[in-house]
Amino acid sequence: MRVSLEEVTKVFDGGVTALDGLSLDIEDGEFFALLGPSGCGKTTLLRTIAGLETASSGAVRIGERDVTRLAPGERDVAMVFQDYALFPHMTVADNIAYPLRIKKVGRAERRAKAADTGASLSLAGLMERRPAQLSGGQQQRVALARAMAAQPTVFLLDEPLSNLDARLRLEARTFLKKLQHDLGVTTVFVTHDQAEALALADRIAVMESGRIRQVGTAREVFQRPANVFVAGFIGSTPMNLLHGECVAGDGEAATAWGHQVDVAGVRLPVPEEIVTELNPGDKVIVGVRPEYFAETEDGIGGQVEIVENLGTTSLVTLTTEGPRIQVTVPEGREPAPGTTMHVSPQPGRMLVYRADDGELIDAP
Amino acid sequence: MAEETGLLPQRSLGGEVPGGGDRRQGLAFVVPALVLITVFLILPALWTLYLGLTDYRLTGVQAAHPKVVGTSNYTHALGDKEFRDALGRTLLFVLGSAIIGQNILGFVLAWTLRSARRWVRTLVETLVLLAWILPGVVVAWLWIAFLKDQGGTLNTILHTPGHDWWFDHPMGSLIVFNVWRGTAFSMMLFAAALSSVPPSQLESARLAGAGSRQQLRDVVIPSIRGHILTNTLLISLWTFNDFTPYLITKGEPHGASAVLPVYIYLTALPGERLGFASAISLIMLVINLLLALAYIRILRRRA
Numbered sequence: 241m242r243v244s245l246e247e248v249t250k251v252f253d254g255g256v257t258a259l260d261g262l263s264l265d266i267e268d269g270e271f272f273a274l275l276g277p278s279g280c281g282k283t284t285l286l287r288t289i290a291g292l293e294t295a296s297s298g299a300v301r302i303g304e305r306d307v308t309r310l311a312p313g314e315r316d317v318a319m320v321f322q323d324y325a326l327f328p329h330m331t332v333a334d335n336i337a338y339p340l341r342i343k344k345v346g347r348a349e350r351r352a353k354a355a356d357t358g359a360s361l362s363l364a365g366l367m368e369r370r371p372a373q374l375s376g377g378q379q380q381r382v383a384l385a386r387a388m389a390a391q392p393t394v395f396l397l398d399e400p401l402s403n404l405d406a407r408l409r410l411e412a413r414t415f416l417k418k419l420q421h422d423l424g425v426t427t428v429f430v431t432h433d434q435a436e437a438l439a440l441a442d443r444i445a446v447m448e449s450g451r452i453r454q455v456g457t458a459r460e461v462f463q464r465p466a467n468v469f470v471a472g473f474i475g476s477t478p479m480n481l482l483h484g485e486c487v488a489g490d491g492e493a494a495t496a497w498g499h500q501v502d503v504a505g506v507r508l509p510v511p512e513e514i515v516t517e518l519n520p521g522d523k524v525i526v527g528v529r530p531e532y533f534a535e536t537e538d539g540i541g542g543q544v545e546i547v548e549n550l551g552t553t554s555l556v557t558l559t560t561e562g563p564r565i566q567v568t569v570p571e572g573r574e575p576a577p578g579t580t581m582h583v584s585p586q587p588g589r590m591l592v593y594r595a596d597d598g599e600l601i602d603a604p
Numbered sequence: 605m606a607e608e609t610g611l612l613p614q615r616s617l618g619g620e621v622p623g624g625g626d627r628r629q630g631l632a633f634v635v636p637a638l639v640l641i642t643v644f645l646i647l648p649a650l651w652t653l654y655l656g657l658t659d660y661r662l663t664g665v666q667a668a669h670p671k672v673v674g675t676s677n678y679t680h681a682l683g684d685k686e687f688r689d690a691l692g693r694t695l696l697f698v699l700g701s702a703i704i705g706q707n708i709l710g711f712v713l714a715w716t717l718r719s720a721r722r723w724v725r726t727l728v729e730t731l732v733l734l735a736w737i738l739p740g741v742v743v744a745w746l747w748i749a750f751l752k753d754q755g756g757t758l759n760t761i762l763h764t765p766g767h768d769w770w771f772d773h774p775m776g777s778l779i780v781f782n783v784w785r786g787t788a789f790s791m792m793l794f795a796a797a798l799s800s801v802p803p804s805q806l807e808s809a810r811l812a813g814a815g816s817r818q819q820l821r822d823v824v825i826p827s828i829r830g831h832i833l834t835n836t837l838l839i840s841l842w843t844f845n846d847f848t849p850y851l852i853t854k855g856e857p858h859g860a861s862a863v864l865p866v867y868i869y870l871t872a873l874p875g876e877r878l879g880f881a882s883a884i885s886l887i888m889l890v891i892n893l894l895l896a897l898a899y900i901r902i903l904r905r906r907a
Contacts, residue, residue, distance in 0.1 A: 292807050313813030325804035329826040338822070339812035390812065 241303040241393035241426055242268045243289060248298035250284055250450075258284040260450035261298070266428060266443075271420045273441035274430045277473070281450040282430045283398060289428060290319050290396050302394060313342075318387035319396040322403060324379050326371040332358065332382050333367040339390035357385045361419075377408050384419070395420075397429035401436055413439055434474050438462060446470045464591065468525055468598040471591070477530045477555055480565050483595065486510070486522040501526055501592065504562030506540045511590060513603040523595035530555060532589035533567035539584030540565065544575045556581070655882035662876035670879065677883035686859065687884060690867035693775060694844060697782070697863050700775075702843040703836060705783035710790025710835070714798055715820075717791075729791070736788035744851035747781050770853055774861035778849050786843070790835050797831035798824065830903070837899040841892060864888055 243266040250259040258281045266272045274282040287293040289300060291312035300308045307315045318339070326335050334341075337354040345353070358367055361381040371379055380400070387395055400416060401409045417440050420427050431437050437444045438458040445455045446469075454466040465471035471479045484503035499518050500507040503526055510518055518524070531553075542558030542565055553568040558581055567583050575581055592601045656677055660670035681687045713732065717725045735743065750757045753768035769777050801824055809819045825832070847865045849855075855862030855870050862870060868888070872881035 290807075290811060292810070312807070312811045317811065319808070319811050321804040321808065323802065323804055325802060325808040327805060327808075327823065327826070338809075342809075342812045342814050342818060386808075 242266065243394055243426060244301045246299045248288060248295045248300060250288055250293060251296045257450055262452055264445060264452060266426060268426055269424045270426055271440060271442045272428045273437035273444040274428065274447060275434060275437040275444050276447035278432055280447040282447050286396050286398055286428060286430045290317055291315050316392050317394040317396055318390055318392040319398065320383045320387050320400060322399040324383040326379060326382055328371050331368050331370060332363060335382055336385045336389050338386060353389060357389050361385050376404050377412060380412065395425055395427040397427065399431060400429055416440065435476055446473060464600065466600050468593050471527045475529055477566060480528050480530065482526045482563055484524050484526050486518045486520050486524060488520045504540050504560045508584065508590065514592060514601050517601050517604060525593040525595050527591040527593060528585040528589060530566040530568045532586045533583040534586050536582055536584045539582040541580060541582045544577050544579050544581055547574050547577060652882045652885055655879050656886050658879045660879040662878060677880050681884050681887060690862050690864050694864040696775060697778060698840050698843045700779040701782035702839040705779060706787045706790045706839050707836060709783060709787045711794045713791045714794035718798060732788045732791055735785050740848045740851055743785055744848060748852055751777055771857050774853055774857065778861055782843060786839060790839060793831060793835050797828040801827050833899065833902060837895065841895060844892065
């Protein structure tokens with residue numbers, strides 16, 4: 241079922257504004273991530289959809305129904321909490337059947353349904369155990385089963401993977417994506433881990449201090465971050481954000497492209513599609529991911545300061561006349577610290593942001 | 605190996621202690637406390653045990669030459685109507701004021717104050733605590749004045765001058781008094797217990813559609829069962845041994861408000877039957893022990 245938020249604002253009793261006039265549409269069947277640093281309001285947004293918090297103003301709709309003032313139990317949503325919130329004194333079967341018990345479903349039907357749901361999540365042999373006797377991954381599946389048992393129209397997951405250890409997290413991630421695909425139920429999840437959001441979600445909303453900074457598919461958010469905040473947040477190695485200035489082109493560039501961007505004394509070509517958006521003298525921020533820098537003879541020069549091994553690649557930090565630059569180099573091509581290296585962005589991989597508001601300069 | 609041990613610091617268990625003292629020196633620190641405990645706790649307890657086997661009285665021949673009468677004090681007590689009435693009153697007192705009154709009122713207060721405004725919570729907590737920390741003599745006098753037949757506060761409020769609450773309903777008044785006096789402990793204990801219930805469990809229940817009563821039944825009570833048990837035991841024992849009723853009614857009228865501690869006192873001092881009173885004291889001690897044992901068993905079975 242579609243979830244839509246219109247101008248939702250949430251101000252807490254202490255006067256803290258957690259959500260600031262936020263609008264968002266989540267499509268039916270979508271796997272949607274709310275991503276942002278801690279304190280950005282992503283959990284408050286999830287809890288507002290759940291009904292555990294009530295919006296100070298604005299409207300929340302699930303399908304065609306306005307649920308803004310409805311109690312959590314009347315919204316037909318299910319939530320899996322970060323700590324799973326299983327009832328420790330109940331067996332796995334009773335935990336899964338709990339929403340059905342509240343809905344006054346008969347005992348036999350309840351047990352049958354719990355057994356079915358449990359079996360579909362490979363919990364068949366564990367139905368009579370208590371939560372304390374289960375591993376973290378099993379507990380998570382019980383929590384998912386409890387959420388599924390009531391067949392809600394929307395699933396809400398709060399940091400679904402953060403309580404699992406690193407190896408199990410990858411396994412659970414794959415499992416979760418398949419489960420959501422199979423069920424086809426609209427699912428919204430909260431995470432502070434950009435890798436998790438990129439891997440799982442059909443679309444991602446990146447949030448900062450109660451507002452959404454960008455909504456898009458993983459590819460859009462990764463390749464074309466709409467502003468320097470998103471650019472700095474997405475990616476396992478942060479994007480290089482280099483201050484520069486637009487200058488009139490010289491030589492061949494003057495006839496071919498018109499303008500160039502001066503970064504740390506090196507002139508980089510302005511991407512063709514935005515050349516009309518820039519004038520000489522404009523202050524800009526150039527964004528290039530470390531992966532998208534290539535070694536060239538006439539690029540930005542710098543001394544190799546640190547080399548960090550990332551497995552298949554290494555992250556090299558260069559000190560230049562201007563800011564530090566980070567680039568990745570393939571296995572076996574690591575330069576020695578102290579040597580000089582020249583790098584420039586791969587064609588088409590350079591993003592230009594306005595220095596004053598940090599927004600991406602896009603094709604007109 | 606032999607030369608290497610010289611490098612390790614010399615340490616011996618039990619004998620020398622850091623600082624160069626020995627066992628005797630350690631003992632010297634403990635002896636004053638041991639002497640006090642022996643004189644004021646152990647000897648009186650043994651003396652009571654002995655007295656319970658005699659016909660010792662405060663005055664008269666039996667005071668000068670008490671006779672050992674064996675277990676006859678105990679057999680007499682168990683068959684004595686006055687004793688059994690006092691025991692029955694005590695059980696009523698414990699059931700009404702502690703197990704039902706303080707437990708339930710304390711829980712209701714803790715549960716409702718959770719979502720109350722800050723100043724309301726502080727105000728109620730202070731008032732309830734005040735009843736608990738005031739000295740027994742003060743609260744006794746307050747309640748005598750509150751329920752007095754002539755010019756008592758309650759009679760003035762209810763426009764029922766001359767109604768003697770302490771005379772007409774001695775046990776009922778005592779139960780109300782003890783609920784008022786002792787609820788603070790239960791309230792504080794339950795407030796601490798409730799704050800240990802994970803909010804996400806309550807929210808899970810709410811999302812499933814559970815109302816307040818279902819949240820209490822399915823989440824809150826199961827997770828604070830240990831606290832309820834501990835609280836019930838403690839307040840039961842305290843109420844069972846409470847002597848404050850004497851300060852208010854002295855067991856009047858005609859022993860109708862004499863709970864067991866008061867009955868023992870009345871038997872021993874104004875009644876002068878020290879031997880018999882000692883025997884009842886021991887019976888009371890045994891009842892206390894049984895209560896505590898039952899509690900430990902239940903706790904252990906849970907663990």
